[in-house]
Structures are given as C-alpha cells and as structure tokens.
Amino acid sequence: MGKKLIFVFVCLSSVLQAQDLAKGERKFLLKATGSLYKANQLRSNLQHYYVGGNLEYFFADKYSFRGDIYTLVGERNNVNFSMRSTTQLTAGFNRHFAVNGWSPFVGVYTGMTQLHSSPIIQDFVTEKAHPDIQYIPLVGITAGVQYYFYKYFHFYAEARFTHEVSPYASVSIDEISYTAGLGFHIPMKKVK
Amino acid sequence: MRSTISILLCFLCFYGKTQEKEKYAGEFTLGIRSTSSFFDNTNNGRPGLGTGGNFRIRLADRVNTDWFADYILSTTDYLKRADAHIGWSVLFYPFNFQNKGFKPYVLAGHCFDYSQYIDLQDYTHKADRWSSAIQGGIGTHYYFTPRFDITLQAQYMMHLGTHLEYEVVNSHVNFIKEKGTLPEGHLLITVGFNYTLGKLWGRN
Numbered sequence A: 001m002g003k004k005l006i007f008v009f010v011c012l013s014s015v016l017q018a019q020d021l022a023k024g025e026r027k028f029l030l031k032a033t034g035s036l037y038k039a040n041q042l043r044s045n046l047q048h049y050y051v052g053g054n055l056e057y058f059f060a061d062k063y064s065f066r067g068d069i070y071t072l073v074g075e076r077n078n079v080n081f082s083m084r085s086t087t088q089l090t091a092g093f094n095r096h097f098a099v100n101g102w103s104p105f106v107g108v109y110t111g112m113t114q115l116h117s118s119p120i121i122q123d124f125v126t127e128k129a130h131p132d133i134q135y136i137p138l139v140g141i142t143a144g145v146q147y148y149f150y151k152y153f154h155f156y157a158e159a160r161f162t163h164e165v166s167p168y169a170s171v172s173i174d175e176i177s178y179t180a181g182l183g184f185h186i187p188m189k190k191v192k
Numbered sequence B: 001m002r003s004t005i006s007i008l009l010c011f012l013c014f015y016g017k018t019q020e021k022e023k024y025a026g027e028f029t030l031g032i033r034s035t036s037s038f039f040d041n042t043n044n045g046r047p048g049l050g051t052g053g054n055f056r057i058r059l060a061d062r063v064n065t066d067w068f069a070d071y072i073l074s075t076t077d078y079l080k081r082a083d084a085h086i087g088w089s090v091l092f093y094p095f096n097f098q099n100k101g102f103k104p105y106v107l108a109g110h111c112f113d114y115s116q117y118i119d120l121q122d123y124t125h126k127a128d129r130w131s132s133a134i135q136g137g138i139g140t141h142y143y144f145t146p147r148f149d150i151t152l153q154a155q156y157m158m159h160l161g162t163h164l165e166y167e168v169v170n171s172h173v174n175f176i177k178e179k180g181t182l183p184e185g186h187l188l189i190t191v192g193f194n195y196t197l198g199k200l201w202g203r204n
Helices: A002-015 A124-129 B002-021
Strands: A029-041 A047-058 A063-076 A081-096 A102-119 A133-148 A153-164 A175-187 B027-038 B048-058 B063-075 B079-092 B101-119 B126-145 B148-169 B172-199
Touching (some): A029 A063, A063 A102, A081 A133, A102 B027, A133 B063, B048 B172, B063 B101, B079 B126
Antiparallel strands (some): A029 A047, A029 A175, A047 A063, A133 A153, A153 A175, B027 B048, B027 B172, B079 B101, B101 B126, B126 B148
C-alpha cells in the first residue's frame, strides 16, 4: 500500500509543475495539515484540546476554499458538562496576502458541531431526559500565516474564533483556538 | 395543428436567439452560508444561529435560482428551538447583472420547514411541526473574482400552517399547537460565500 502511494505521488509530481511559490503564485495549490489545537472558552476558564486537520485548495492566487475537521481529545476546568466527545466539521474561504514565500491570511467559515455530552446535574430523572447527541451550528473567523519553504512543505501558525450557541442555555460558547505546525502541499498546476 | 407547430417553431427560434444573448445563463454556483433568525416569537428577541449550504442555477443574465438548506438553532432560558429549512428562491437583478462588483437583487421563493421545540428542563417534553413557507427580500452579491462572491441578504419568511408557541407558567413550559393557516414569520439575515463551478448549458 505504501509503495503504491509513493508511486502515485511520483507519477503525479512528474506531470505537475510547482508554481513559483517564492513569487506568490498559489493558484491550483492543494494543501493539507494535521495538528493539535488548544482552545479557550471566552466566557469561562474551560479549555479544550482538539486533534484535527484541514484540506485547502487555492482556486486563485489570493483565494482558497478550506474544509476542516476536529475532534475533542481533552478538556480542563469543566464543571457543567460531562463531555464524551465533540466533533466539528467546518467549511470556509480564505483571503491570502502572499508576499514571496510568506502567505498571511484571513478567512471565514461555517459548520456544525456534533456534541456528545450530558450536563452534570443531580437529578437522575432530568439527566436521563437529556439527549446524547446534539448538533450545534457555528460560524467563525480565522487568521494566520503560512511560510512556503520547500516544494512540498510549509510552516503555518493560525488562530480561530468560533461562535456557537449553547444547546443548554441562552448563552454563547465562543472560543479561540490556536495551533502551529508543518503542512504538506502539492502543486496541481499542469505543465504546458 | 400546423399553426401550433409554427408557433412552437417560432418560440424555439426566439428562445434560441435569446439564449445566444444570455452570457451568464447556465451558470452553476455552489456555496456555504450562515443564517441568523431575528424577531422570532419564541426567542425573546435573541437571534438564532444557523449553518447551511446552497447552489444556484442561473436561468438568464438577470434571473437566477437559489436552492438552499439551513439548520438554525436558538435557545432561550426555557427552550431550545431547532429549525430546518429547505427551499428555493428566484433572484432578479434589476441593475448590474455582470459578475463583477456589487450585484443587488430582489428575491421571492418557497420553502419547507421543520421546527422542534424542546423544554430545557426535560428533553422528553417537546413539540414539533412541519410547515410550508414563502419568503421575499433583498440582497447583493459582491464579486472578489468573476467566479467567487460574498452574498448578503435579508428576507422575511412567513410560515403557513400549524402554529407552534409556548408559554411559561410557574417555570413550567407549556406548548401550544394551533391548527389552521395562521401566518407566522421571522426575519432571516444570511451571509454566504459562493463559487461558480461552470456552466450547465450555453458554454459556447
């Protein structure tokens, strides 16, 4: 399986040509990242830790479409909910301000959180009455920077602000998450 | 019979000539969007937040169709309300119809709607209803590139069908479901981002 993937990658690389990333060319670039995200809720001292990643495609030098998925792997200071799992799926667009190999960006996204939790409450009957899984719409903005240092790799750092409405009370559960790491990209520009 | 065929041929010729002039007819656009619901009678003025998607099929330079699906959640101190909308609108561009700059439009359409009210004190205590709705409003696209736009629109959606409300008596929620065709509406503000993938017809 691994050899097949390498073969496909080599074949793909032979028919595709890297755009000049150092000159700010981004169109047709396909990139993927995976990372650990730390998130702080703004209305409490609750902290979440997510593992996730994204796939981003540049349909123009300045604009890209991006899809993300995150899943909760840990939390701290939680006194209201017994969180079993949380998965976020988002889609959005980014605006890039490419300068040479650097690519600062801002973006917007929307999506859905699948929340698998139970409120920590004393009344057993009421606790039993709460649903296991809830779906919460979300919107957010993101900002960060990417640095393309090699044909297939880049560094990145970013922060995301996510706005959600609590399914348990009339309050928002906004949070800011941030991460940094190494990303992988494939130039999809065809050789003329 | 002969006259009918003649009329049909004339219509087809006219339609064909019209289509030749329609530069943007056939465009297929895919997008994501977020919708906030305002002035709802169950939210005590608090807006609901939604997420969804849409696609547009453009029939002519000045006429577009928008097909959408949204999921909107709003929560009060006593109630969780979830709305699912699936529907379509016709967009008319009275001014600029080219894919650049601002492109304002008026819209009208129809939608199917599912609402569910859940008592936050007891999730087994809930009520739901299916209804149909009509909507109308205004909006604008702004094109970053000829294929990529941001869309901002405001529309008023009026539900036709079973009416669902709630009242709180001694911190206990009672649901009130009234049969009939009472109109019930809310204002929806939508922000979306759309990308034109190509043309379904008229590529030449």
